[in-house]
Amino acid sequence: MTRRSLAILLSVAVAACGERRPAPPATDTSATGTSAAAPAPALRIVATIGDTASTVEGLAEYRGALYTADWKDGGVYRIDSVGSVTRVGQLPLKPGTSILGLAADSSGNLYAAVPDEGVIYRIAAARLGASDFNALKDARKFVTGAKGANGLNLDKDGHLWISGGDQNVVYHAPPSGGAASVFAKGFATVSTDTTMPVRVYVTNGLGIDSRGAVYTGNTGTGEITRLEVKPGYKAGNITSFARDTRLVGADGIVVVPGDTLYVTANFNNTIAKIDPTGHVTVLATDDAHENLRMPAELKRLGGTVYVANLNFPVGKNAGQTHKGATVAALQLP
Numbered sequence: 001m002t003r004r005s006l007a008i009l010l011s012v013a014v015a016a017c018g019e020r021r022p023a024p025p026a027t028d029t030s031a032t033g034t035s036a037a038a039p040a041p042a043l044r045i046v047a048t049i050g051d052t053a054s055t056v057e058g059l060a061e062y063r064g065a066l067y068t069a070d071w072k073d074g075g076v077y078r079i080d081s082v083g084s085v086t087r088v089g090q091l092p093l094k095p096g097t098s099i100l101g102l103a104a105d106s107s108g109n110l111y112a113a114v115p116d117e118g119v120i121y122r123i124a125a126a127r128l129g130a131s132d133f134n135a136l137k138d139a140r141k142f143v144t145g146a147k148g149a150n151g152l153n154l155d156k157d158g159h160l161w162i163s164g165g166d167q168n169v170v171y172h173a174p175p176s177g178g179a180a181s182v183f184a185k186g187f188a189t190v191s192t193d194t195t196m197p198v199r200v201y202v203t204n205g206l207g208i209d210s211r212g213a214v215y216t217g218n219t220g221t222g223e224i225t226r227l228e229v230k231p232g233y234k235a236g237n238i239t240s241f242a243r244d245t246r247l248v249g250a251d252g253i254v255v256v257p258g259d260t261l262y263v264t265a266n267f268n269n270t271i272a273k274i275d276p277t278g279h280v281t282v283l284a285t286d287d288a289h290e291n292l293r294m295p296a297e298l299k300r301l302g303g304t305v306y307v308a309n310l311n312f313p314v315g316k317n318a319g320q321t322h323k324g325a326t327v328a329a330l331q332l333p
Contacts, residue, residue, distance in 0.1 A: 042284070042330060042331045042333075043284050043286065043291045043292070043328065043329070043330050043331075044291055044328065044329055045291055045326050045327070045328050045329075046079075046083040046306070046327055046328065046329045047079045047083045047084075047085050047326065047327040048085070048324060048325065048326050048327075049068060049070055049077050049085060049324070049325040049326065049327070050070045050072055050073075050075065050077075050324065050325055051324060052323035052324040053072050053323075053324070054070045054071070054072045054324050054325035055070065055071040055072060055310065055311065055325055056068045056069065056070055056071070056296075056308045056309070056310070056325040056327075057071075057098075057099065057100050057101075057296040057297060057308055057310050058099060058100055058101050058102030058112065058113070058152075058296070058297050058308065059102060059252070059296075059297040059298060059299050059306065059307070059308040059327070060102035060103050060104040060110060060111075060299070061104060061299040061301065061306075062104040062108045062110075062125075063108070064080075064081050064301060065078050065079065065080055065081070066078070066079040066299060066306055066327065067079070067088075067102055067104065067110055068102065068308055068325075068327065069091060069099040069102060069112050070099075070325060071096060071097060071098055071099055072095060072096065073090075073095050074090050074091035074092070074093040074095075074097065074099070074135070075087050075089075075090055075091075076088055076089035076090060076091065076110070076112070076123065076128070078128070078129070079327060086129070088128045088129040088133075089110075089123050089127065089128050089129070089133055089135070089138065089139065090133065090135035090139065091112060091114070091121055091135060091139045092121075092135040092136050092139055093114065097114060097116070098114070098115055098116060099112055099113070099114060100113045100114075100115055100149060100150045100151070100165065101113040101149065101150055101151040101152035101162070101163070101205075101206070101297060102152065102297065103152035103153055103154060103160075105154050105158070106154075107125055108125030108128070109122055109123065109124055109125050110122070110123045110125070110128060111142065111152055111154075111160065112139075112152075113146070113149035113150060113151075113152050113162065114149060115147070115148045115149045115150060115165055118144060118145055118146045118147040118148070118149055118180075119141050119142075119143065119144055119146070119149070120141075120142050120143035120146060120149060120152065120160065120162065120173070120177075120180075121139045121140065121141060121142060122139070122140055122141075122142035122177070123138055123139050123140075124138065142160075142173075142177040143160060143162070143171075143173040143177050143178065143179070143180050144178070144179055144180065145171075145179045145180045146162045146164070146171045146173075146180040147164065147167050147169075148164040148165035148166050148167035148169070148203075149162050149163075149164070149165070149171075150162070150163045150164060150165035150201070150203065150204055150205070150206070151163040151204065151205040151206030151207075151216070151252070151253065151297070152206065153206045153207060153208050153214075155208055155212060155229075156212070157175070158174075158175035159172050159173065159174055159175065159233070160172065160173045160174075160175075160177075161183075161206055161208065161214055162180060162206065163203045163204060163205060163206040163216045164203045165201050165203060165204060166200040166201050166202070167203065168185060168186055168187070168188050168202050168203055169182055169183075169184070169185040169186075169203060170182075170183045170184045170185075170203060170206070170214060170216060170227060171183060172233060181233070183214075183227070183229075183233065183235055184227055184235040184238060187225065187227075187238045188202035188203055188216070188218050188223075188225065189202065189218070189221065190202055190220060191218075191220030191221045193220065196220055196248075196267070196315075197314055198219045198220060198249060198266065198267055198314065198315075199219065199220030199221075200220070201218075201219040201220070201251075202218045202219070202220065202221075203216045203217075203218070204216065204217045204218070204219045204250060204251050205217045205250065205251055205252045205253035205263070205264075205297070206253060207253035207254055207255040207261060208255060209255045209259045210255075210257070210259055211259075212229045213226050213227060213228055213229060214226070214227040214229060215227070215241060215253050215255065215261060216253070217247070217250030217251065217253055217263060218250060219248075219249055219250050219251060219266070219267070220248070221243065221248065222243055222244050222245055222246065222247035222248040222249070222250055222265065223240055223242070223243040223247070223250070224240075224241045224242045224243070224247065224250060224253070224261065224263065224274065224278075225238060225239070225240060225241060226238070226239050226240075226241040241261075241274070241278050242274050242278040242279075242280055244272075244280045246265065246268060246270060246272060246280060246282055247263060247265050247268075247270075247272060247280065248265060248267050248268055249264075249265035249266040249267025249268050249270070249294075249315060250263055250264075250265055250266075251263075251264045251265065251266040251295065251296045251297070251310075252264040252295070252296055252297035252298040252307065252308075254298055254299055254300055256300050258276070259276045260273060260274065260275055260276065261273070261274040262274075262283075262298060262300055262305055263298075264295040264296060264297070264298050264307055265295075266294045266295055266296055266310060266312075266315065266317075267294075267314065267315035267316065268285065268315060268316055269285055269286045269287065269289055269292040269293070269294065269295065269315070269316040269317055270282055270284065270285040270286075270292070270295075271283045271284045271285075271292070271295060271298070271305060271307065271330055283305070283330060283332070284330050285316075286316075287316055289316065289317050289320040289322065291328045292307070292309065292328060293309040293310070293311045293317055293320060293322055293326065293328075294309060294310040294311055294312050294314065294315070294317040295307040295308070295309055295310070295328065296308045296309070296310040303331060303332045304329050304330065304331055304332065305329070305330040305332065306327055306328070306329050306330075307327065307328050307329075307330070308325075308327055309325065309326045309327065309328055311323075311324070311325065311326070
């Protein structure tokens with residue numbers, strides 16, 4: 001979702017970045033006199049990125065750490081397993097530039113999608129957190145020609161897959177990078193609900209299953225599309241995998257072992273699970289937007305699903321008063 005398309009909804013200012021650690025666990029104050037950590041709530045905020053002017057959407061994972069990037073100034077952050085936030089890099093972008101999907105490869109190199117430029121930037125793992133980090137040298141253009149670049153994912157052969165957001169397209173690029181190739185185009189339909197500002201994002205998020213099939217989400221209709229990948233990176237059957245009103249706002253997609261999908265529905269402030277047959281189960285929704293604040297990209301680590309809160313005031317997030325950028329966690333049953 002680009003800033004240009006949502007200019008009528010919000011304006012993100014430029015300010016300095018900060019850091020936050022989660023509050024310590026509560027203790028038992030019963031008459032026994034013993035103290036014990038209270039169980040963490042099933043849905044909670046685990047990290048705050050930057051300050052009240054910050055915006056995040058992408059979320060990458062490598063060896064148990066999460067990574068995100070701030071639209072406010074292009075700062076790249078690492079979130080460790082206890083929620084501590086560290087600034088580890090910088091993208092060479094003008095303040096306020098939209099930064100959508102993030103991904104990490106098997107070596108820990110980080111990729112970031114910039115839709116208006118149609119560029120995927122790559123930061124080498126060895127440079128993340130370096131004291132002499134230089135955005136102009138260390139954040140390099142890796143893929144070009146991917147207008148609307150949104151969700152990112154890497155297949156088992158190292159090809160980078162890119163959903164085109166509002167461009168109704170899926171791209172891919174070889175492990176060496178370079179110009180993006182169009183894999184499939186024009187297969188999604190735009191919602192007829194003209195009151196919904198997110199409806200133009202018909203190819204949002206990107207997941208890959210164990211057979212190499214690609215999944216994208218139609219934000220306006222709540223449809224998840226499955227695209228078969230044939231030899232030579234040719235498109236095969238393109239089918240509707242699931243469609244549900246509870247998935248309106250479909251944004252982030254992650255596929256876990258067993259080919260179960262986890263999906264965020266930003267417009268509905270919802271996290272859902274889709275089994276391999278296409279059956280949808282809502283795992284969490286937050287009408288009060290206390291913890292889910294227009295959830296975007298997500299990652300599942302063990303029994304926990306982490307989501308980046310985009311925090312735009314639309315859909316069920318309209319009227320909320322929270323400012324800034326957060327990452328929430330849902331503990332699975």
